[in-house]
Amino acid sequence: MILVGENINIMSKTIGAAIRNRDAATIQQLARQQAGAGMDYLDLNIGPARRDGPELMEWIVKTVQEVVELPLSLDTTNPDAMEAGLKVHRGKAIINSISLQPERLERMLPLAKQYGAAVVGLLWGTEGMPRDADDRAALCVELVQRVMDAGVPPEDILIDPIVTPVSADIGQVIAVVEFMSAFKDLAPGCKSIVGLSNVSNGTPTELRPHLNRAYLAMLMKYGLDAAIVNAFDEELVKLARGEMPEILNLVHRIMDGERFDVNELPEKERIYAKTTLVLMGKVVYSHSWLEA
Amino acid sequence: MPLSGIEIFKLLPKKNCGECGVPTCLAFAMNLAQGKAELDACPYISDEAREKLAEVAAPPIREVVIGSDGRVVKVGGETVLFRHEKTFVNPPGIAMLISDTMDDSEIDARIDRINSMVYDRAGFILRPEIAALRCDSGSKERFTDVVGRIISSSDCSIMLISYDPSIQCAALEVCKAKRPLIYAATSENIDEMMELAKEYACPLAVKGNGLSEVARLTSTAIQAGLKDLLIDTGARSLKEAFVHHIMLRRGALIGKIRELGFPTVVMACEMSDDLLMQTLIGAIFIAKYGGIIVLSDFQGHSLYPLLLARMNIYTDPRKPLAVEEGIYEIGKPTEESPVLLTCNFSLTYFLVSTEIENSRVPSWLLVKDTEGLSVMTAWAGGKFTADVIAPFIKKCGIESRVKHRKLIIPGYLAPESGALEEELGGEWEILVGPREAANIPAYLRTVWQAA
Numbered sequence A: 001m002i003l004v005g006e007n008i009n010i011m012s013k014t015i016g017a018a019i020r021n022r023d024a025a026t027i028q029q030l031a032r033q034q035a036g037a038g039m040d041y042l043d044l045n046i047g048p049a050r051r052d053g054p055e056l057m058e059w060i061v062k063t064v065q066e067v068v069e070l071p072l073s074l075d076t077t078n079p080d081a082m083e084a085g086l087k088v089h090r091g092k093a094i095i096n097s098i099s100l101q102p103e104r105l106e107r108m109l110p111l112a113k114q115y116g117a118a119v120v121g122l123l124w125g126t127e128g129m130p131r132d133a134d135d136r137a138a139l140c141v142e143l144v145q146r147v148m149d150a151g152v153p154p155e156d157i158l159i160d161p162i163v164t165p166v167s168a169d170i171g172q173v174i175a176v177v178e179f180m181s182a183f184k185d186l187a188p189g190c191k192s193i194v195g196l197s198n199v200s201n202g203t204p205t206e207l208r209p210h211l212n213r214a215y216l217a218m219l220m221k222y223g224l225d226a227a228i229v230n231a232f233d234e235e236l237v238k239l240a241r242g243e244m245p246e247i248l249n250l251v252h253r254i255m256d257g258e259r260f261d262v263n264e265l266p267e268k269e270r271i272y273a274k275t276t277l278v279l280m281g282k283v284v285y286s287h288s289w290l291e292a
Numbered sequence B: 001m002p003l004s005g006i007e008i009f010k011l012l013p014k015k016n017c018g019e020c021g022v023p024t025c026l027a028f029a030m031n032l033a034q035g036k037a038e039l040d041a042c043p044y045i046s047d048e049a050r051e052k053l054a055e056v057a058a059p060p061i062r063e064v065v066i067g068s069d070g071r072v073v074k075v076g077g078e079t080v081l082f083r084h085e086k087t088f089v090n091p092p093g094i095a096m097l098i099s100d101t102m103d104d105s106e107i108d109a110r111i112d113r114i115n116s117m118v119y120d121r122a123g124f125i126l127r128p129e130i131a132a133l134r135c136d137s138g139s140k141e142r143f144t145d146v147v148g149r150i151i152s153s154s155d156c157s158i159m160l161i162s163y164d165p166s167i168q169c170a171a172l173e174v175c176k177a178k179r180p181l182i183y184a185a186t187s188e189n190i191d192e193m194m195e196l197a198k199e200y201a202c203p204l205a206v207k208g209n210g211l212s213e214v215a216r217l218t219s220t221a222i223q224a225g226l227k228d229l230l231i232d233t234g235a236r237s238l239k240e241a242f243v244h245h246i247m248l249r250r251g252a253l254i255g256k257i258r259e260l261g262f263p264t265v266v267m268a269c270e271m272s273d274d275l276l277m278q279t280l281i282g283a284i285f286i287a288k289y290g291g292i293i294v295l296s297d298f299q300g301h302s303l304y305p306l307l308l309a310r311m312n313i314y315t316d317p318r319k320p321l322a323v324e325e326g327i328y329e330i331g332k333p334t335e336e337s338p339v340l341l342t343c344n345f346s347l348t349y350f351l352v353s354t355e356i357e358n359s360r361v362p363s364w365l366l367v368k369d370t371e372g373l374s375v376m377t378a379w380a381g382g383k384f385t386a387d388v389i390a391p392f393i394k395k396c397g398i399e400s401r402v403k404h405r406k407l408i409i410p411g412y413l414a415p416e417s418g419a420l421e422e423e424l425g426g427e428w429e430i431l432v433g434p435r436e437a438a439n440i441p442a443y444l445r446t447v448w449q450a451a
């Protein structure tokens, strides 16, 4: 699986400040640490960056690639910033992201072919958030067609079904899994990607890794190809690298409807089992789901 | 639970040959899921898939349309027991009873109420749809006269109430173009009523005493080739009617009992004499599976809450609701009043506008179209940033309504304040409001007054 480190993100207080102050040392240190944690790509989220986008993106791409060999995922809605980043990027970049919204297609999509970059296709429709797995399927087919028409080969298309917080609407969490179950047939040759940490947004910080990991294990059942993740969650990285087959097996059996007496399982298995049940919508989410 | 398009898709041959009339198997699956296609259109379906897909061939609850133009009502077509499983689809129709023994002035007053009770709630138009005309006079002439009177003075849809087929026939002759609902076929008159429903191609309600009699009636009608049916189980106590509605919905969705898979008629007007009680009953059946709800009258205070309850229950919980972009006046603002900015996610709009009302400071609220996204979500998506807010402020017309140039922005937009001031050419002073709407009243009363 392709792992994309999410940690360089303008929304974080300290990193946000470092980006705004063009504090290269802080950014570079974080880049090195993520590379050391085994990431394949680093995501550079500079936000909408409406005012200084191009200059900022160019700066941050250069700054990061000065110290790490890794290719980057350029994360902004600003097409000028995107292009500025692609111009100076070394290797095969990821454009993160486009969607069927005309303003994002028209300016961003041509950049993929022009710069030979891969592209994240967000399943966000012209009418907004997809409501369920079916909406996602329809959007996916349309978006893949549009991107291929623009000359991007399927293996460079990363479809993002939009992960949303477990505490907001469990139906959406389930819908992503259902969508993934048909993905290989819906978009042959294309890849799938998720912004994994979204699933645990709004939950207590110390518990977030449990949700992220279990959800990753669930999505791996259907061959998830890539994930944008917290680079510093070691267990998550091991899981993604296939080093925890027994856990994957457990989660997938639960998804297939097998029943376990979860409280009888050893500690680690118990956590995965309980969390999987929450993410499947079998148990209602509350901050104390692990204690019940 | 009905199968989703994705589940159906997995069972299809995936040849994408287009012989079913749409270009891909996925498109065909989506149409099947929405009841817009017939399974047999694909020649390549395996027997195993066919078996699994049998249930999607017939939607579990028939969708029935009453009316032909004007206030058309579509009921039924529901696929879930609970709204949060997916969404409820077709809101119940709300009807006012009009008897042909009422005198003409009363009838006119009632038609007037049906026509004029229209409410605009944050961009949504709420109004009742149906006049339920009951023949109490026993006179064909009188009844057809009243029917004619109504169709010439209202665009509402019509429900005809009479157990006498000859009276129904006369009335249908007058209003057949409106595709009225015929109420009702019973064990006594079902043959004649079915003839009428066929001849005039109108939906037919069957009324029985309890679920088994109703199921016998719908079964007869289905065999006769009728599809657009509604059900009245005859229950006139709240408890019994409630139980029947639950059993009908469960029977149709879980038991897959075709005879029960039709929308209902709730005769709230026959369940109580008290309009308030009827309204309460109406609200219960808005939440639990009513199809057409007939009330003895409409008064603003009885109808509006029902319409609002209906809107809330039948909004799609999977979609953020949006209000329209524009300037909203709260209280009676003047050219000195404060100007506040928010996004067009309904929830945000309601929270913010309610708090401004609570402050009792008349205000202008500018609502920017953010595609129904909340403040921070919209900001993160680039839809609520200085460069899109500034042109909106310029062109929305607020500059001709107020003399001052002070704009209060949501606390969460604080990072945009500098850029916004710049984008507006320094003409506006940007005041950063509180983060939470709950603190708006205190803010308007203290900080704003001081500014």
Ligand code: B12
Pocket (backbone or CB within 6 Å): A011, A124, A129, A164, A165, A168, A195, A201, A202, B320, B321, B340, B341, B342, B343, B345, B347, B348, B351, B352, B372, B373, B374, B375, B376, B377, B378, B379, B380, B381, B382, B408, B409, B410, B411, B412, B433, B434, B435, B436, B437, B438, B440
């Ligand atoms: C549900 C949700 C979504 C839903 C959207 C639903 C919707 N209708 O907006 C979905 C899943 C679609 C979504 C998507 C995204 N989201 Co989101 N989302 C949320 C979440 C969990 C709740 C939002 C909500 O409904 N709030 C409730 C409403 C009522 O709040 P509100 O609009 O802010 O209004 C309040 C105040 O602002 C104030 N107020 C409002 N107007 C005014 C006006 C004045 C004058 C004043 C004084 C006050 C005031 O009063 C209100 C009540 O107190 C938040 C987390 C959070 N804590 O907010 C993240 C959040 C907003 N999302 C976030 C992000 C990053 C995104 C995405 C960019 C993710 C991605 N990478 O794709 C996308 C963007 C979509 C796009 N392409 O445009 C981040 C934003 C971070 C930031 N600061 O920039 C948040 C904060 C989560 C996080 N912690 O990371 N999201």
Ligand code: SF4
Pocket (backbone or CB within 6 Å): B012, B013, B014, B015, B016, B017, B018, B019, B020, B021, B022, B023, B024, B025, B028, B041, B042, B043, B044, B045
């Ligand atoms: S006819 Fe059948 S196989 Fe051919 S596209 Fe339609 S659903 Fe697919």
